[in-house]
Amino acid sequence: MPLAEAKVPVLDRGFIFGDGVYEVVPVYSKVPFRLEEHLNRLERSLGAVGIRNPYTREQWRGIIAGLIERQPFEDQGVYFQVTRGVAKRDHAFPKDAQPTVFMMSNPLVPPPRVQVERGASAITARDNRWLRCDIKSISLIGNVLLRQLSAEADAVETLLLRDGKLTEASSSNVFIVSGGVIKSPPKNELILPGITYDVVVELARAHSMPLEFGDITESDVRTADEIWITSSSKEVLAVVELDGKPLGDGRPGALFRRMYQLYQDFKREVMRAGRRERISA
Ligand code: PDD
Numbered sequence: 483m484p485l486a487e488a489k490v491p492v493l494d495r496g497f498i499f500g501d502g503v504y505e506v507v508p509v510y511s512k513v514p515f516r517l518e519e520h521l522n523r524l525e526r527s528l529g530a531v532g533i534r535n536p537y538t539r540e541q542w543r544g545i546i547a548g549l550i551e552r553q554p555f556e557d558q559g560v561y562f563q564v565t566r567g568v569a570k571r572d573h574a575f576p577k578d579a580q581p582t583v584f585m586m587s588n589p590l591v592p593p594p595r596v597q598v599e600r601g602a603s604a605i606t607a608r609d610n611r612w613l614r615c616d617i618k619s620i621s622l623i624g625n626v627l628l629r630q631l632s633a634e635a636d637a638v639e640t641l642l643l644r645d646g647k648l649t650e651a652s653s654s655n656v657f658i659v660s661g662g663v664i665k666s667p668p669k670n671e672l673i674l675p676g677i678t679y680d681v682v683v684e685l686a687r688a689h690s691m692p693l694e695f696g697d698i699t700e701s702d703v704r705t706a707d708e709i710w711i712t713s714s715s716k717e718v719l720a721v722v723e724l725d726g727k728p729l730g731d732g733r734p735g736a737l738f739r740r741m742y743q744l745y746q747d748f749k750r751e752v753m754r755a756g757r758r759e760r761i762s763a
Pocket of ligand 1: 655714
């Protein structure tokens, strides 16, 4: 149905409590990219918050395919969320609510060319979100407030530091490059396990680019040669200015340019072609 006609009852727990989880799947040439991985992550989020998965894998695939087919655009961002359903307001789980599913698809627009070529600005802030950032929860007030800080500074992202260490950004994962090594925080409960993060890691490994996972301190971030942010909508984007100061020489670095090219090649040859295989050298 037209988006403007879709309605949710006011007592839906998604509306009342932000009690639900979501996914965003990028679609290239009408082929959803890594749908199984997104559905695995959805299942994991649902399990972590105790919401019943209302559909089988087969049903999810079918509904998503139908939604994609009905849109006129080739490249799409499919958003879907599952809430605990409609019930009288009470924090404890309702006994018999049916999960509510809402799904929409919008045109997928990659970052503008000038941003890719010149790089973007970011700021840092204290990561004051909860301790289960691995759950893709629709309760995004923490992320929203943190993102607003960078919006007000005319920057594209807010990089988050918890106890002096880098976690991720308000709606993307973060990699740094120092001394020719690509580094990222390990997957744990403090970051969302990004599907794009996995692609970048696979591409780095397949092309023998040095890669390490571990704690990244605030000073590592500030003295990094390069910083990249990754997400389904931003792909891989270089940060060249941090808190108003140029990072490195203030231009996207050599490893970024290599990774960006690998990502674009992968998009053309694998994502658009709907090929399922993992990346190999
Ligand atoms: N955001 N970390 C956070 C906090 C995110 O919200 C996202 C994605 C990511 C990257 O995940 P992926 O590579 O699977 O897109 C990391 C989505 C796009 C959003 O909320 O719109």
